Amino acid sequence: MNEKKRDSAGLLPRKDYSRIFGRRGFLKLLSLGLAGRIGLHGTTAFANASSIALFREVAEEVGLTFHHFAGTSGQYYMPEIMGAGVALFDYDNDGDLDVYMVQGTMLDPAQDPRNAKFPPPRGWKPGNRLFRNLLSETGKLEFVDVTEKAGIGHVGYGMGVAVGDYDNDGFQDLYVTNFGQNVLYHNNGDGTFTDVTIKAGVDDPRWSTSAAWVDYDHDGRLDLFVANYLDFTVKGNKQCYASTGERDYCTPKMYQPVPARLFHNRGDGTFEDVTEEAGIGAAIGPGLGVVCADFDGDGWPDIYVANDGAAAHLWINQRNGTFKERGLLSGTAYNVEGAPQAGMGVAVGDFDNDGDEDIFKTNLTHEGSNLYINDGHGNFYDASAEFGLLQSTFPYTGFGTEWFDYDNDGHLDLFIANGAVNRMESLRGSPYPFNQNNQLFRNQGDGKKFREMTAVAGPAFALSEVSRGAAFGDINNDGAIDIVVANNNGPARLLLNQARSLNHNHWLVVRLEATNRNRFAIGAKIEVRQPGRKLLRRAHTDGSYLSANDVRVHFGLGEDARIEEVIVYWPDRSTEAWDRIQADRIVTIRRGTGRSIRREG
Numbered sequence: 001m002n003e004k005k006r007d008s009a010g011l012l013p014r015k016d017y018s019r020i021f022g023r024r025g026f027l028k029l030l031s032l033g034l035a036g037r038i039g040l041h042g043t044t045a046f047a048n049a050s051s052i053a054l055f056r057e058v059a060e061e062v063g064l065t066f067h068h069f070a071g072t073s074g075q076y077y078m079p080e081i082m083g084a085g086v087a088l089f090d091y092d093n094d095g096d097l098d099v100y101m102v103q104g105t106m107l108d109p110a111q112d113p114r115n116a117k118f119p120p121p122r123g124w125k126p127g128n129r130l131f132r133n134l135l136s137e138t139g140k141l142e143f144v145d146v147t148e149k150a151g152i153g154h155v156g157y158g159m160g161v162a163v164g165d166y167d168n169d170g171f172q173d174l175y176v177t178n179f180g181q182n183v184l185y186h187n188n189g190d191g192t193f194t195d196v197t198i199k200a201g202v203d204d205p206r207w208s209t210s211a212a213w214v215d216y217d218h219d220g221r222l223d224l225f226v227a228n229y230l231d232f233t234v235k236g237n238k239q240c241y242a243s244t245g246e247r248d249y250c251t252p253k254m255y256q257p258v259p260a261r262l263f264h265n266r267g268d269g270t271f272e273d274v275t276e277e278a279g280i281g282a283a284i285g286p287g288l289g290v291v292c293a294d295f296d297g298d299g300w301p302d303i304y305v306a307n308d309g310a311a312a313h314l315w316i317n318q319r320n321g322t323f324k325e326r327g328l329l330s331g332t333a334y335n336v337e338g339a340p341q342a343g344m345g346v347a348v349g350d351f352d353n354d355g356d357e358d359i360f361k362t363n364l365t366h367e368g369s370n371l372y373i374n375d376g377h378g379n380f381y382d383a384s385a386e387f388g389l390l391q392s393t394f395p396y397t398g399f400g401t402e403w404f405d406y407d408n409d410g411h412l413d414l415f416i417a418n419g420a421v422n423r424m425e426s427l428r429g430s431p432y433p434f435n436q437n438n439q440l441f442r443n444q445g446d447g448k449k450f451r452e453m454t455a456v457a458g459p460a461f462a463l464s465e466v467s468r469g470a471a472f473g474d475i476n477n478d479g480a481i482d483i484v485v486a487n488n489n490g491p492a493r494l495l496l497n498q499a500r501s502l503n504h505n506h507w508l509v510v511r512l513e514a515t516n517r518n519r520f521a522i523g524a525k526i527e528v529r530q531p532g533r534k535l536l537r538r539a540h541t542d543g544s545y546l547s548a549n550d551v552r553v554h555f556g557l558g559e560d561a562r563i564e565e566v567i568v569y570w571p572d573r574s575t576e577a578w579d580r581i582q583a584d585r586i587v588t589i590r591r592g593t594g595r596s597i598r599r600e601g
Contacts, residue, residue, distance in 0.1 A: 052498065053458020054406065054440070055483070059494040063143040064099060064131055064484075066492040067124055071106040071157070072117040076240065078232050079107065079179040079207065081249050081421050081434065085160035085400075085469030085546025086486040089172050091150075092191055095586075096135040097475045097550055099143065099484055100174065101492055102158035103128045107179070107234050118432065118489055127153035128161075128176065133475070141476045141496075152193045154183050160469070160546030164213025164222045166265060168519045172551070175224060177208035182226070202271050206258050207232055212542035213522060214292040214301050215571055216278075217321055220517030221265040225280075225303055227287030230255040242423045249421055252308045252342075257286040260305065274321070283325045285310045289346035291543040292523070293357045295330070296378030299573050301523050304332065306343030306361050316378065332359060332372050336382040341367045342397075345470075345545035349403030350536045351412040351443060357538070360389075362398025362416055362545075365424075369393040369401075369416070388449030389414075389441065396436050397421055400470025400545040404481045406497055408505035408556030410535055411443040414450065417485055417545070419466035432489060435464040465490050473550025479507035479584060481554055486547070506557040506583040510566070512539050514591040518571055520551045521591070525569040528555050531562055557583055568594065 059065070070080045084102040091098050105126060106113055113120055130150050131143040147153040157179040165172050171187035182204050185193040197203050207229045213222040232255050240250035262280045263271035275281045285307030295302045300317040307313060311333035315323040327333035335341055342364035348357050352373070359372040359380065368390040372380035384390040393416065400417035407413065418436040427433035440457045441450040454461050469486035476482065480497035487493065500507075508528065512521035521539050528535045535555055541548045557563070561583040568589060569575050576594030581587055 052501075053460070054453065054456065054497070054499055054502070055458050055460050055495040056498055057458075057460035057463070057493050058141075058496045059492050062141050062494065064492055064494050066101045066129055066131075067121050068101075068487055068489060068492070069104050069113065069116070069120045069124065069126075070118065070489040071104050071113065072489065073107065073111065074117050075237060076247050076249050077107050077234060077237055078230070078249055078255075079157055079159075080104075081488065082209075082229075083157075083159050083468060083488060083546065084486055085158075085210075085548075086471045086484050086492070087161040087163050087174065087548035088471040088473040088475065088484060088550045089163045089541070089548060091130070091172060091187060092132065093171065094136040096133040096477060097473050098133050099131040099471075100152070100161055101129045101131070101486060102161055102176065102469070102546070103155075105155060105157055107157060125153075127155040128158055129153065135476060146191070150192055152185055154178075154195075156180055156183075159208060160210050161548055162211035162213055162224070163541040163548035163551070164522060165519045166213065166222045166224070167269060168221065168516050170519055172520065175202070175211050175213070175226075177211050177226065177546070179207045181205055182208050196269065200269060200271055201273070202226075202263050204228065204261055209288050210290040210542075210546050212290045212292050212303070214303065214542075215518050215523060216262075216292075216301055216303075216317060217264070218300070218572055219265075219267075220572065221267050222518060222522060223265045224263040224271060225290060225292065226261045226263070227290045227305055228258040228260055229286050229288065229308070231258050244423070244425070244428075246423060248423050252286045252310075257284050257307070257310065259284045260287050277321070279322045279324060280315065283313055285313055287313075288344050289361070289543070289545050291346050291348045292540070293348045293538060294523075294525075295357055295374060297356060297376055302378075304346060304348065304359060306346045307340075308344065309340060309342050311340050312343050312361065314378075326378070330378055331380040331382070335367070335370055336385070341370070344397070344399045345401040345417070347402045347414070347543050349412050349538070351403055351414075352447060353411070353533065353535060355534070355536055360401060360403065360414065362393070362401050365395060365397045365420060367394070369398055386449075388451075392441075392452050393439070396439065399468045400485065400547055402470065402472045402544050402549065404472050405554065405556035406440070406481060407442070407499045407503060408480065408507045408558070409445065409503075410530075410533065410556050410558045411445040413443045414441040415439070415470065415472075415483060416441075417467035417470040419468060419488060432466065434466045434488075436466070437461060437464050438467055438485065460493065460495050463493070465493075468545060469547035470544050471547045471549050472544070473552065474509055474554060477586060479509065504559055506559070506561040508555045508557060508563065508581065508583055509586040510553045510555070511551075511586065511588045512553070512568065512591075513588055514570065521568075521571060522551065523571040526553050527567040527569070528557070528563060529565040529567070530557060530560060531564065552586070567597070
């Protein structure tokens with residue numbers, strides 16, 4: 001981050017770029033979920049669509065102009081319906097979030113994209129795209145396409161992207177997954193990137209999906225976990241049909257899954273494939289969503305993988321360089337009835353503020369999502385029905401998802417990006433019959449049910465599209481978390497959070513800096529202590545589906561701006577505390593500048 005942008009206290013300057021709209025009285029009702037209504041069987045009635053909304057869609061308005069091309073050929077190749085992802089990260093360290101969008105292409109390179117069933121729109125550019133945020137320069141949220149200058153426009157059949165500083169030089173790097181060869185882009189620190197895939201030894205020619213950077217052995221260097229999906233090939237494409245007799249995309253059961261891979265960072269710019277030695281090869285599943293967190297409370301990162309149509313995997317870190325698969329024993333492999341589901345996206349966070357990491361997993365239409373509640377020791381139970389998240393998600397196929405505090409009340413809420421993968425009978429006759437609405441759920445903080453806010457979240461939630469990846473971060477630095485949604489065969493969407501204009505809640509955003517060891521402190525936990533409560537959040541970029549989130553850690557503080565103490569549990573198990581942190585600002589906390597405290601346990 002540019003040091004000139006900070007004052008002597010290490011704080012970033014703050015401007016409120018949010019806009020104040022309409023009558024506060026009615027907006028307060030919206031923020032509390034007292035306006036609008038939810039229809040039967042999970043359908044939503046978009047009440048007050050013309051009134052001020054919780055989120056406003058502004059992608060085209062701010063220059064984030066991107067249209068995903070699925071390369072749809074009419075042959076129903078499975079990769080066409082699965083992508084793609086998006087990353088939010090500050091690639092140039094200027095204090096604002098930039099956007100990287102993953103693109104598709106024709107699966108048969110001999111075919112012209114203009115001959116696809118859904119040709120790209122006029123002005124479309126092939127390959128992945130990098131959009132630079134000009135907020136820090138101009139004071140205005142605006143994006144410009146810098147792909148060619150950055151040298152990062154890989155042309156392939158893109159799936160996902162993972163963000164992490166693997167060489168600890170202070171600049172975040174990108175790992176891009178594809179149906180085909182993957183790519184590792186090293187951030188050169190001057191606005192450009194270099195493809196170092198071959199040199200680093202992290203390629204995988206198979207169908208890779210989500211990936212995650214994680215320092216699994218606590219050596220201060222980020223290692224790489226890559227989820228792989230199926231042994232699908234274009235030549236071996238199978239013909240599948242809907243119940244109506246029409247051609248449709250196959251289920252994953254028609255193909256064999258392929259194993260995930262774990263790459264250990266040697267520290268010299270190269271990686272070693274330790275999949276077998278680490279035990280990751282002991283179980284194989286069609287992996288889609290991946291997230292790394294300390295689920296059993298022993299201080300070491302574990303890995304959770306959502307498998308499509310098969311038992312989910314929970315890889316428990318054995319603290320000696322190996323993992324053991326404990327999905328079944330932990331209660332996270334199946335739903336409450338003991339059945340496998342079509343796991344897609346996954347989010348991990350302490351939604352109930354009890355100090356441990358809980359899991360949310362999205363699934364196929366007519367399955368409902370899973371809410372796995374942690375007992376603090378890595379044992380879970382599926383409480384989705386209890387918390388009102390089963391029936392409401394039952395009609396949808398969920399993908400990108402995340403726990404995030406959209407209204408800054410101190411309780412983690414939930415977003416789900418939805419879009420079908422098989423023909424929907426209700427859309428019979430539509431040229432692309434997979435559209436669904438996205439969903440927003442508010443955590444009421446009472447330990448009971450979530451309240452669905454989709455109906456009152458705004459016109460952006462009335463859009464019926466085929467959503468896949470979703471990335472989360474404060475894109476205009478106003479203290480509220482925004483969402484970038486990557487749609488399959490459609491435009492990108494930027495959902496700008498307007499909740500700060502609806503209430504008087506306070507916030508804090510923390511950027512961690514750990515000198516030359518795991519520079520962005522991925523895996524660290526931050527505890528904010530307020531009068532009467534503790535809020536625990538994790539520094540991470542992984543989770544959701546095929547996407548990467550802002551590494552900065554956001555806290556909603558509610559109406560009380562008082563912060564008694566901020567405690568950072570660094571990945572190397574050292575612990576520090578700071579007691580002079582003020583609310584409503586973005587703070588950079590550097591390792592070694594706080595009060596060292598003895599870690600319990």
